[in-house]
Amino acid sequence: xxxxxxxxxxxxxxxxxxxxxxxxxxxxxxxxxxxxxxxxxxxxxxxxxxxxxxxxxxxxxxxxxxxxxxxxxxxxxxxxxxxxxxxxxxxxxxxxxxxxxxxxxxxxxxxxxxxxxxxxxxxxxxxxxxxxxxxxxxxxxxxxxxxxxxxxxxxxxxxxxxxxxxxxxxxxxxxxxxxxxxxxxxxxxxxxxxxxxxxxxxxxxxxxxxxxxxxxxxxxxxxxxxxxxxxxxxxxxxxxxxxxxxxxxxxxxxxxxxxxxxxxxxxxxxxxxxxxxxxxxxxxxxxxxxxxxxxxxxxxxxxxxxxxxxxxxxxxxxxxxxxxxxxxxxxxxxxxxxxxxxxxxxxxxxxxxxxxxxxxxxxxxxxxxx
Ligand SMILES: O=P(O)(O)OC[C@H]1O[C@H](O[C@H]2O[C@H](CO)[C@@H](O)[C@H](O)[C@H]2O)[C@H](O)[C@@H](O)[C@@H]1O
Numbered sequence: 001x002x003x004x005x006x007x008x009x010x011x012x013x014x015x016x017x018x019x020x021x022x023x024x025x026x027x028x029x030x031x032x033x034x035x036x037x038x039x040x041x042x043x044x045x046x047x048x049x050x051x052x053x054x055x056x057x058x059x060x061x062x063x064x065x066x067x068x069x070x071x072x073x074x075x076x077x078x079x080x081x082x083x084x085x086x087x088x089x090x091x092x093x094x095x096x097x098x099x100x101x102x103x104x105x106x107x108x109x110x111x112x113x114x115x116x117x118x119x120x121x122x123x124x125x126x127x128x129x130x131x132x133x134x135x136x137x138x139x140x141x142x143x144x145x146x147x148x149x150x151x152x153x154x155x156x157x158x159x160x161x162x163x164x165x166x167x168x169x170x171x172x173x174x175x176x177x178x179x180x181x182x183x184x185x186x187x188x189x190x191x192x193x194x195x196x197x198x199x200x201x202x203x204x205x206x207x208x209x210x211x212x213x214x215x216x217x218x219x220x221x222x223x224x225x226x227x228x229x230x231x232x233x234x235x236x237x238x239x240x241x242x243x244x245x246x247x248x249x250x251x252x253x254x255x256x257x258x259x260x261x262x263x264x265x266x267x268x269x270x271x272x273x274x275x276x277x278x279x280x281x282x283x284x285x286x287x288x289x290x291x292x293x294x295x296x297x298x299x300x301x302x303x304x305x306x307x308x309x310x311x312x313x314x315x316x317x318x319x320x321x322x323x324x325x326x327x328x329x330x331x332x333x334x335x336x337x338x339x340x341x342x343x344x345x346x347x348x349x350x351x352x353x354x355x356x357x358x359x360x361x362x363x364x365x366x367x368x369x370x
Contacts, residue, residue, distance in 0.1 A: 062260065063239050066231060069303065070123060070262040071326050087327035087335075094321045094334040094345050101319060101334070102352050108295040110349075111286060112143055113279055113308065114342075115300030116153040116160050118262060119323050122339055125233055127221055132163060136339065139346040144168050146353050150282050152176055152275050154266060154304055156224040174225035175268060175304055176278025181285075189285045191278075194225045197269040200253060201225060204267060207249045215242045226268035228261070261302050275300070276307035292317075298332075299323060299342055306331055321345075 076084070094101060114120055120140065121132040143149055150170035153160040157173025157180060164171075172179040174194070181188030205222045208229060212218040217233035229246050231239055246265055250256055257270040279298060280289075288294040296318035298308045309320035309331035320332035323342060336342050352358050 062243070063236070066239065066260060066263060067236070068326075069260065070232070083327055084325075091322060091330065091332060091335040093341075094319070094336050095341060095348070097334060098345070098348055098352075102349075102358065104319075105295045106358065108293050109288070109291075110147040111283060111288065111294060111296045112147045112149040113152050113282075113296060113298040113300075114140065114149065115275075115298075115302065115305050115323075116151055116155060116163065118301035118339070119299055119342055120151075120339060121163065123262060127219065127228070127230060130163065132339075133343075136343050137165060139343045139350070140164065140169075141166055142350040143346050146350065148282075148286055150278075152278055152298075152300070152305075152308065154223060154226065154228065154261065154302075156222065159223075170282060172275070172278040172282070174223050175266070175273075176275045176281075177225040177269070177271075177273055179278055179281060189282075191281055192225070193273045194269040194271055197225060197255070200255070201227060201267075201269075204249060204253055204256065208246065208267075211245045211249050212242060215245065218242055218245075226266055229265045229267070230263065231265070232263040259304065261304060266304070274307040275304055276309075276311035279308045279311055295319070297321065299336070299345075300332075 116132075117123065117127075117130055120136055121130045124130050140149065144166060145168075148170065149168075150172055151160055151164055152172040154175050155163075155173055157171050157178040160173055161171050167183045170179065170181050170189075172191075177192065177194045179189060179191035181190070201222075201224070205220060205227055208220045208227060212220060212229065215234055215238055217235065217238075219230040219233065221228040221230065229242070231242060234242055243265070246258070246267075250258060250267060255270055256267050259266045259268065279296065283289060283291075283294065283296060288296075294317070296312060296315075298305070298312060298318065299321045300308065301323035305322070309322070312318040312320045313331050319334060320330075321334045321336055322328065322330045322332035323336050323338065324330075325337045336345055
């Protein structure tokens with residue numbers, strides 16, 4: 001594999017085990033016990049040198065890994081095509097394998113998990129303009145009529161909820177650290193395992209905005225329980241300097257960690273909670289914790305989605321589908337190339353449930369309330 005294919009894992013480096021002041025507060029949320037790891041959290045030191053070391057061990061720099069996270073090549077060489085073909089052999093298209101997937105889901109209850117950016121909406125330069133199409137919205141609405149459906153995003157829950165605009169879904173914002181069920185259900189589940197971090201995140205947001213304002217194109221996005229520093233519109237020559245600016249701010253906050261997404265550095269609480277935990281929490285809330293007849297399907301395009309793919313692999317249950325036009329290291333079993341293919345897959349699934357021969361259980365399930 002070339003450097004371009006390397007996916008560098010989480011960039012936070014752990015040490016010690018300090019508890020967060022105030023962590024023993026009232027048990028407000030249903031997921032509190034599941035988030036017990038948050039209370040005995042690792043103290044994480046953010047260090048771009050460590051990030052670079054992790055990247056080096058994968059034989060590339062963190063900036064190269066950042067570039068590779070969202071390649072912009074317009075044309076592909078024959079070697080690129082061959083490499084992609086070989087990769088697709090290992091991670092077949094969920095569209096070409098649709099009949100097999102449909103067969104595997106017979107008699108099972110599908111639960112659909114969808115990432116937002118790069119999965120339901122195309123990647124664009126301005127994070128505030130990442131709208132999904134009406135056609136995609138209609139497809140997701142049809143899916144949600146048949147299967148419990150959750151949007152699992154790095155974004156702030158309210159923001160992604162506004163982009164998607166469907167009240168009947170579960171939304172897990174801030175990389176799963178802010179989960180809420182359909183608004184029509186007053187008993188809906190709620191999970192906020194990092195609520196103690198809110199004041200810290202706000203403080204760091206202000207500090208990052210101030211620190212990075214000298215870097216043209218840099219943008220800091222407040223995702224409530226985590227923050228994103230966007231590199232996409234920053235000249236690559238300034239990436240290292242911007243990384244240093246981020247490091248300068250974060251070094252004062254050892255309880256936060258840094259992860260890398262598609263041309264973005266993400267700052268989040270160093271708790272044992274991620275999109276994989278959110279997936280498990282939602283399955284449990286829906287009453288599927290130990291069920292063998294459930295088929296969770298998770299579709300996502302980014303490194304943070306790997307946590308969910310890993311959970312599915314570990315459970316030996318469900319389908320992980322990576323959205324990518326380029327070969328990437330992944331724990332997903334299948335692939336789709338872009339949001340258009342995601343929409344086609346969703347529509348085929350909807351179509352399939354209409355066939356009398358499909359015996360997938362598509363009835364809506366009410367979540368258990370703890
Ligand atoms: O988990 P996701 O829903 O995929 O969210 C991950 C990040 O997505 C957004 O950033 C990405 O999409 C932007 C719009 O297309 C793009 O400009 C950016 O370069 C991408 O990294 C979002 O803005 C971030 O806050 C999320 O963390």
